[in-house]
Amino acid sequence: MSPMADDIRLTTDVLVLGGGPAGAWAAIAAAESGASVVLADKGRVGTSGATAAANTAVIDVAPDGKSCEHVLKRRLDKGLGLVRPDWVERMVDETHSQLGRLAGWGYAFPTDDRGALYRGSLRGPDYMQILRRRAQKLGVKLLDHSPALDLLVGGDEVVGGRGVGRKGGPWQVRAGAVVVATGGCAFMSKALGTYGLTGDGLLMAAEAGAALSGMEFSGQYGISHVAATVTKNLIYDWATFSDESGRTLEGEDIFELLAEHLPRGPVYAIVDKATPSIQEGLRRGQPNIFLPLDRQGVDPFRQRFPVTLRYEGTVRGVGGLAISKNGATSVPGLYAAGDAASREPVVGAVSGGGGPNSTWAIASGVWAGRSAAAHSAKLGAHAHERRAEPARRDGSLEGGAPAPEDVTAWIGVAQSEMFPLERNFTRDEAAMRGSLDRLGAAWRAIRAAGPASHDARLLRRRREAAAMLAAARWIYASALERRETRGIHRRRDYPQLSPGAPARLEARGLDRVAVESAR
Amino acid sequence: MIELISRDRCIKCDACVEACPDNVFDSRPHEIPVIARLEDCQTCFLCELYCPTDALYVSPLRDDRERVDEAALIARGLLGSYRRALGWRGLKASGTEGDLSHRLAEPDGTPHPQ
Numbered sequence: 001m002s003p004m005a006d007d008i009r010l011t012t013d014v015l016v017l018g019g020g021p022a023g024a025w026a027a028i029a030a031a032e033s034g035a036s037v038v039l040a041d042k043g044r045v046g047t048s049g050a051t052a053a054a055n056t057a058v059i060d061v062a063p064d065g066k067s068c069e070h071v072l073k074r075r076l077d078k079g080l081g082l083v084r085p086d087w088v089e090r091m092v093d094e095t096h097s098q099l100g101r102l103a104g105w106g107y108a109f110p111t112d113d114r115g116a117l118y119r120g121s122l123r124g125p126d127y128m129q130i131l132r133r134r135a136q137k138l139g140v141k142l143l144d145h146s147p148a149l150d151l152l153v154g155g156d157e158v159v160g161g162r163g164v165g166r167k168g169g170p171w172q173v174r175a176g177a178v179v180v181a182t183g184g185c186a187f188m189s190k191a192l193g194t195y196g197l198t199g200d201g202l203l204m205a206a207e208a209g210a211a212l213s214g215m216e217f218s219g220q221y222g223i224s225h226v227a228a229t230v231t232k233n234l235i236y237d238w239a240t241f242s243d244e245s246g247r248t249l250e251g252e253d254i255f256e257l258l259a260e261h262l263p264r265g266p267v268y269a270i271v272d273k274a275t276p277s278i279q280e281g282l283r284r285g286q287p288n289i290f291l292p293l294d295r296q297g298v299d300p301f302r303q304r305f306p307v308t309l310r311y312e313g314t315v316r317g318v319g320g321l322a323i324s325k326n327g328a329t330s331v332p333g334l335y336a337a338g339d340a341a342s343r344e345p346v347v348g349a350v351s352g353g354g355g356p357n358s359t360w361a362i363a364s365g366v367w368a369g370r371s372a373a374a375h376s377a378k379l380g381a382h383a384h385e386r387r388a389e390p391a392r393r394d395g396s397l398e399g400g401a402p403a404p405e406d407v408t409a410w411i412g413v414a415q416s417e418m419f420p421l422e423r424n425f426t427r428d429e430a431a432m433r434g435s436l437d438r439l440g441a442a443w444r445a446i447r448a449a450g451p452a453s454h455d456a457r458l459l460r461r462r463r464e465a466a467a468m469l470a471a472a473r474w475i476y477a478s479a480l481e482r483r484e485t486r487g488i489h490r491r492r493d494y495p496q497l498s499p500g501a502p503a504r505l506e507a508r509g510l511d512r513v514a515v516e517s518a519r
Numbered sequence: 520m521i522e523l524i525s526r527d528r529c530i531k532c533d534a535c536v537e538a539c540p541d542n543v544f545d546s547r548p549h550e551i552p553v554i555a556r557l558e559d560c561q562t563c564f565l566c567e568l569y570c571p572t573d574a575l576y577v578s579p580l581r582d583d584r585e586r587v588d589e590a591a592l593i594a595r596g597l598l599g600s601y602r603r604a605l606g607w608r609g610l611k612a613s614g615t616e617g618d619l620s621h622r623l624a625e626p627d628g629t630p631h632p633q
Contacts, residue, residue, distance in 0.1 A: 043540025052540070053563040055620070108613075112621040121620035123605070125568055126612035145542060166542060190581050195561030196540055228579045229562040234623065281622030287604035291564055292579035295597060457542070457556070 008143070008171035011384045012038040013376035014369070015161050015175035017148045017201055020049025021358065022338020023181030024131035025098070025365030026372070030179070031138035033373035038173050039140050040163060042147035042182075042460065043196050046132040049183055050315050050339075051124045053193030054232065055286050057355035058362070060119040063093045075356065079348020080487050081502045082214075087325070087345035094363040102127075105134045121285065122358065124193075146171055147460045151178060151204045151334070154387035158208050158333040162390070168456040176376025176383040177333045179368045180205050180321065184314035184339035185471040187418050188411060188464075191222050191231040191310040192288075199314070201340045202474075203467035203510075205321050207391040210329040210336075211508040213518070214344035215319035215471075216478035216489040219425050220351050221255060221309035222316065226266070228292035231310050233353070235282060235289055235300065238274035241267055242304060258309050259425040268304040311419050314471070316351045317488060318343050319478070322506055322518075327368030333375060337361070337368035344504060349487025393447075393510075402449040407461045413442040414468035418475070428492040432476045439476070443469045447511065474507040481505055481515045520560040521577050522587045524551055525598070528574035534610060538569035564601055571609050573599025 014030040016023045019041035027039045041048050061067035071092055075083050099119050103109055107130050112118045136142065145166040152160035152174070162172040182201030186194035202212060222231025233254075241249040241257060244265050251257030261267050274282065279301055282289060290300075298305045314320055320343065321329050321336040329336050338361040347356050376383060417435040418424055446466050453459065482505060484498040485491050503517040521543060524535075529551040536544040536552050540563065545555040554560075560577075567575045576592055578585035592598050606614020 043542075044537060047538050047563075047565045047569070048540045053565060057620075108616040110616050110618045110621065118618075118621040118624075120624055121618060123612075123615050123618060125565065125605070126615050129612040144537070190561050193561070193563050195559075195563075225579070227581060227583065229581045230579070277622055281619040283604075283619075285618050285620030285623060287601065288564060290604075291577075291601060294600070295579045 006165060006167070006169045008165065008169065010038055010141070010172075011174040012036045012141070013176045013383070014179065014372045015040070015173045016179045016181055016369070017161055018049075018180065018182035018338070018340065019045030019142070020181065020183055020338060020361070021051050021128065021131065022340070022361040022365035023179070024128070024135055025362050026179045026181055026337050026369035027135045027140045028131065028138060029366040029369030030373040031135070031140050033370050035373035035376055037140045038143065038175070039135065040143040040146045040148055040161070040171070040173070042145070042200070044144040045135070045142050046128045047125070048196060050193040050197060051358065051361070052128040054124045054288065056122050056124060056358040057120060057353070058095065058099065058122055059092055059355050059359040060096060060099055061092055062096060063089075068092055075346065075348070078350050080350065080497070082344055082348035082504065084345045090325070091346055091359055091363040094366055095359045098362050098366060102130065106130050143171060147463070148182070148200065148204065149459060149463050150390045150392035151208050152388040153208050153391045154389070156209070156332060157386065158331055159386045159388045161204070164456050164459050166456060168454045174384045174388060176379045177335060177372035179327070179335045179337060179372050180340050181337045181365060181368070182340050184317065184320060185468060186313040186315045187311055187415050187468050187472070189311040189415075189419065190229050191224070191312050191315070192229050194312065194315050197315050197339070198464040199467040199471035200463060201336070202321060203463070203470045204391065205329060205331070205334060205336065206470065206508065206510055207393065208331045208334060210331045210334060211322045211506045212319060212474055213322040213342040213504050213506045215314070215474040215507050216482045216505060217318035217344070217349050217487055218314050218475050219427070219488045219490055220312045220317035221259070221421070221425060222312045223254070223258065223307055224310050225292045225296070226306040226308045227296070229310070230288060230292050231312065232286060232289050234286060235271050235274070236269060238278060239269040239271045240273065241269050243267060255309070258307070259421045262309060263421060266306050269307045270302070270304040271300045274301060309421065309425070311424070313418065315339050316353070316357065318347055318349065318351070319475070323364070325367070326371040327364055328371060335368040335372045337364040349489065351488055402462065404458055406449065407458065407465050410442050410446050410465035411461070411468060413438060414465070414472045418472050426490045426492050427479050429480060432480050436473060436476050439469055439472050443473065470510060473513050477513045477515050478505045478507050520557055520562055520580065520584070521554055521566060521575065522585055523576035523589060523592070524554065525574040525589055526551060528572045530572055532571065534569045534571060535566040535575060539566050567601050568605070568607060569610060573602065
């Protein structure tokens, strides 16, 4: 620990954890509602999270028009019985009005070939830089490079959070309400932009008693060059896949095609169906697609190149903290948004891809930020007089540590149960029971380990390891309960969709994980 | 993974140290930043994007080291190539007005993919 490390103690109306799009929108909405806001991010607001590293489609349709009906129909068709129409309508309406404001803050939307403004795509690093500036302009206090480690609770209410700064100094924020916008969990697969997305907020919220839903809809992988990290599936819509011998591989769903063939040997892609206009659109719309290709001397339109699937977990999957329409979790004072919140009401059993997911981040971020501000305002001066103690129940912030190699081993357990296609792209009861046994043993070990050191990196990694083990257990515990194949939950032992309206599954608990049906 | 901080081009502004979401770099007084935790690099290219002097090179390889030669990277036009493709100037986001992603939308305007 550096002797220069700061000890930061703040009080605020709203504390937002996580500064990707959902957290930034939550902070902006809370500040615009009149709340004082602190936003803590483990990386830097502007470059943190899956959006900053990528580009993202967004649904931009006027309310009540034909396009809105079309979006709704599409979501209902794809969601396999779990999408709630009123949630989709509210999401689309909220996003439509917020996108208009983004232009005013400096985002230069392009015009399409007919000269009309096109707002259906956002360039990640530009978008996030503009949200950062807007939040700062509103007086949001940003704590960059300051991972949150746990929530503070008083009775059954969440009353703040605390964590560690880059140099190892602790920070603690007392708040009227807390918004968890820490993203999903991709288990450090290094799918583009996801390395910091380890489910930290899910763990912290569960320690305070929050429930999760849709965790079984997480058999989600992205396509990447075999040696690289850029998991942008868009170009593969114009691709042909082949095996080592050059034989073309055909299938309706390219993810199922790859999951079937990759365990047998290398699979190659060539983007040979893109017209010159599409090629230019890709080059000038999504330049980061080409970084790994250009830099390795591959022309993807003329040469085939080896591809693989990288696990994306709940980042592009569905599950997360169960929220009500105003963004509230089941715990008073605790709100959730973006990938950290379950997207089940708007995408159902399938990945939303970029479009619905970024739309959800905007809408759910705004809802959570507004509601958190209102909750805090209602508490008034009483807010910071409430009792406060850590919600976390394993090693405290104050003492000795497990060895770094223990932490690496725990992370390895989570990854080896979640990454293999034959365990997680398709699932069966025996494999999942084995995974749950090993994950449970690692969970007990991490809970029993001594308190953490003051080394900022080790403190962070230890919590990330715990969060990934917890997320993996909620995923497989939920997946065991869903005895059918639905969307991105695929069971080898139950390959059919069950008839009738599906139930939602809610998971909760840490030492003992329980899964229950909910409507 | 990040493979190069050019000694010739780096102006010691520490923008990369700040921008990196994974805290890979360490800042040093009166010196160029050091790549202190290479194993934490997630190959997101954002340090490169935030370098105002095109001094950084991120190899696209996730796990393997790439031996890089600065003169060869310059000759291939790879130093600063991501910044140029986006149209960024200095540290400020710019160039989104040239985004042609609308060509990738479906005929009814539905953005792609969804």
